[in-house]
Amino acid sequence: MTTTQTEVPQRRGGPQDSAGTPVISVRRLWKVFGPKAEKVPESEELCGLSRRELMDRTGCTAAVRDVGFDVAPGEVFVVMGLSGSGKSTLVRCLTRLIEPTSGEVVFEGEDIRGADAARLRELRRRKFSMVFQHFGLLPHRRVVDNVAFGLEIRGMSRAERTKRALEVVDLVGLSGYENSYPDQLSGGMQQRVGLARALAGEPDVLFFDEPFSALDPLIRRDMQNEVIRLHHEVGKTMVFITHDLSEALKLGDRILIMRDGRTVQCGTGDELVGAPADDYVREFVKDVPRGEVLTLRWIMRPPADGDELDGPELGPDVVVREATRTVLAAHKPVKVVENGKLLGIVGDEEILSVVAGQEGGA
């Protein structure tokens, strides 16, 4: 737990700093189910309605409404929302497992919505892969054949794909189980097979649709750490769907919160906790241990007259919890410095208000 937590601030900011062109760029994406669905995004009046009103007026359900975001290369982008918020529909729209109603999904400069069936299959075979909540394994195939399934579909020879599959089985820690059948494995191990299947094709982007929701809490934590480890090892871009805020904070470089098909807020974990966009988000992040998410940037104050400015220095992206010991040990306020520039100072009071206040919420 500790190791992964310390990684969060380190990873954070990395992708954004190096952000060149985004891998995936989503613009004004709509998905409406129902009769004459394509009319809804076009009509300004209908766009303004709430889901309920839209249902009553047109009989349509808008699962995804005007969503847009960019995913940078190597980033872990998390889409979070409660059930029914449209997050699973959204991720399926990205690979057109569900056909979007309108909008753009640009992948490496190509609008996926314009791809014909063959091109789309090619993209799915080479560029994307997906991990599903209920695994979606083939019960009549052994683990290794399940992992090799995507390669088989591409037309790779048996020897080649088995070799690659065995490598990936090893990578996800399933060595020794390659000849088992899925129903002989536990849920966590089955999801490792799902993960291995997604990794086997060496895709550019991995999509995770609530992959760990069906697992026990302990196994879920193992699997989360596994994803973090794999992200370090293979460095893929990941789009991760979850309904679990702590999972989102743990894994995500950036988090998009959805509600009723709309984006409520999109930002890093500390942004959500430090500056919730509305009451909905505030309610959501209420129980988050703030000291573990917020960085010094969020709690520092400008130096006032009389503050001693020769205390220790820390970066603005150090998490409060990590800084606590340093701040409390120093007898003077800690300076928050970025690139040699003084941004502000943090004293005992600021630290304690976060650390002590975290139980009761904001």
Place this chain on the structure above:
Amino acid sequence: MMAVTIEKPDGKPGTAEKTVPAAPVEKTRRISRAMVVGAVLVVWLVLFAVLRGKQTLSLAAADLTGLHKWLNDLNDSIGANRNSNPLFLYFFNEIRLVIDNLVTFIQHLISQPSGARPVPQIGWLGVVGLAGYVSWAVGNWRVALLAVAGFTFFGLQGLWQESMDTLALTVSAVFVALLFAIPLGVWAGLSDRFNRVVTPFLDFMQTMPTFVYLAPLTLIFLIGGASATIATVIYAAPPTIRITAHAIRNVSKTTVEAADSLGATRRQSLLKVLLPMSKRTVVMGVNQTIMAALAMVTIAALINAPGLGANVIQALQSLDVGTAFNAGLAIVVMAIVLDRVTTAASAREETSRNAKDRFATWRRPLLGAGAVLTLVLIYLSHTYLWAADFPGDGTVGTHIASAADTATNWAQDHLSGLTNAIRDVLTNGLLNPFQTLLTDSPWWLVGAVLVVLGVVLGGWKAGVTAAVCVGLLVGTGLWSDAMTTLASTLVATVLVMVLGIVFGVWMGRSAIVDRIIRPSLDAAQVMPPFVYLVPFLALFGATRFTAIVAAVVYGAPVAMKIIADGIRAVPETTVEAATSAGCNTWQIITKVQLPMSRSALTLATNQGLIYVLSMVVVGGLVGAGALGYDVVAGFSQGELYGKGLAAGLAIVLLGVMFDRITQAAARRASA
């Protein structure tokens, strides 16, 4: 607590059964609907007392109406133009030719002398070897032993050739049925539109009583093997179509989506995902198709199909219980062998996956060795007479027949008091009054009652269906016969439901009882319906009552299973809540479990009725009279052909009417 508030389900189960479809949604509606039904019955009784014997539309056994004569003429004209009409020349006759060739080919292989040979191409030794080998290859060694023992038993019974004829017809019918059914099933599984088109047809094919296919088919394809095979195909294909479609549909959506997300083409996801994942279920469908085919092939003896069924029919018609029993036993043995082997085949997938590797490595060479051995056996049986013609003269069969005769005589001597008493009580107490009420009321009165009951129990649509069916029934000219049949059918259905509720509740409440009873119910359901007649013929003689009992025994298992499943489906927590509120067992059954399985009860009534109705013709063989007799007589006497056809139609009309009403009622109950 919810459970406890569902009050006063029904104090008098007895009355509820006669009108079981009355399973309304709410308490207020229940009372009013029950009252309407009661009022209708009272009005009927009053009018019956006044109008008794008027406008009953009765028709003597040898009398014909215009429709019957017209059907006779149609039959004659088709017979005369069979080889000149282009539709027949280029279509129906071609079909008949292909099917005939297939059947004859298989018969020459295993049952009938072929060409210059006095024996079939493969003799008994080869067939037994092949049966054992195939059973082992698709199933396991246990069912292989069973198959070898079963097939040898046919020979010992002295029924080798008849058994092989039945097998040949079954095999060819199953072959043709699967040829169509599996692709159609896959299509229906993939396409919602095609599924919507095909489902009503399948429903209709399965609701129609078995025999009804036979008559129109003989009109087109003549009497004999081809008609029998085609009728069997029609009857046996629906289960596989349905189950294949169901299996394809039930493949986990995620798995299909996962394959899509990996870029699988339609073809790839069909071949690599959908088909392999539904294989096991499809094999279960094949099992049902085989069992249905066997049942139908034996029944097709009515239109001169060769095989064991012919033996049973001849023996039934001459009331020769011993011979009928011997042939019936062979049918039962064949049913058991086929059922076990195909069930083992569907279970095989699972077991082989978990089996140790050493089996897998040895399996291939063993299969090869078995194949060689089987080929040697086939060669021997092809070449040497001792391996071709089953040795012995079937003394075992003679013993079985005489033992059965002895038992029958003993039963008739010693039990006749008891059986006659049961028979008389039910006949005089329930059947006769009911039948009199139906047949002696004016036709329009009964018709009106049926329509009103249809409306009350099933809604307007069901009422309209009932009205149309009543109209058409009058049109068949067999109104009186139809009412007689209806009386027996309803009495049998009531008995089915009584048995169904008693055993269903027992099974639903106790896992142990379920485990003990269910296998015998499964076994009973795979038996061809004929076989039921034999023991009851021995006990009760050739009467209406025998037919009713056989129908009850045929229909009860399905009702029991449905009710047991319904009872089991009542949520555990609801029962627990009722128990914690202090309900005793009787209260839990009557106030919680039965009311909450209302839709199962209605479905059981529906299925029970259909099963009972499909036994009507079989009952006609042993003195049930009415429609069943009309159909049977139609097959054997040319001048009654049209009447038989009309009687078949009347049975269908009864079936459709009650199916629609009970289904509509079931929908209401579950809504």
